[in-house]
Amino acid sequence: MASGWRKIEFYDDAWPDKQANERWQIVGCSGALLDALVHIDSVAVGIGRNDARLSRLRELVSKNVSLATIIHPQASVSRFAEITPGAVVLAGGVVSVDSRVGLGVIVNTGATVDRDCVIGDGAHLCPGTHLASNVTVGEGSFIGIGAVVREGVTIGNNVVVGAGAVVLHDVPDGATVKGVPAR
Structure with a gap:
């Protein structure tokens, strides 16, 4: 296998x-x-809903369960990036130098995370998402397919970024943004 x-x-x-x-x-x-x-030996959690996945992972961590970190062989992860246990980086995913991918994060097919980014626990970067350098994505946030986030932007907790959105400015907790530019 x-x-x-x-x-x-x-x-x-x-x-x-x-x-x-x-x-x-x-x-x-x-x-x-x-x-x-x-x-x-270890457990991977495959729940699609961010809050449910993160809740289950935290429950397992509290019971000292070893979490599997899954990095597809066709993903590219810098040896200077931090991938927290329970995270998944799928085929074509890229995580660059000095970036941190939190507990239970999904970096989906072809998503890219440039240098110095921080992806909060339970976030999901959909296929084809592109984060420029120094982006922060808050806990439980969902970045839709093909969305692009400009360098230095902070996306709050539990945010939804629509498919194909171009995020040029910070997004507060709990907001939903879409469009080009994202509003």
Whole structure:
């Protein structure tokens, strides 16, 4: 297996009502995962909703569970970047020098994070997102597909940046911005 893992198991709270496809088997709910932790080397959380993913990760951290950090072989991560456990950098993702990617962050396919950026816990950079240098993205924020953020901009916590937006100025906590330029 390319990941180096010998065995991958899936746990979903919708189990047994929800069944995986023939490639991925769901073996139990999150309660079963907590019971199985003595036999598990590390855990990755694949919840799409930022707040739910971050909550589950923090719960696991509080129980001293080892979190897997997933970096696709076709991603480019500087050896001088900090990737926090539980983060994911997918194919074509780039994380440059002196940047920090927080707990449970998703740097999706083809997203780029230039130098000196800080991506807060639980944030999601959608495919094709581009952050210039010295950008800060707050906790739980969602940067839509193809969005661009100018250098030095601070995006607050729990912000939604629409697809294709061009963010030229700081965005306060909880705001939703879209368009070119983003408003």
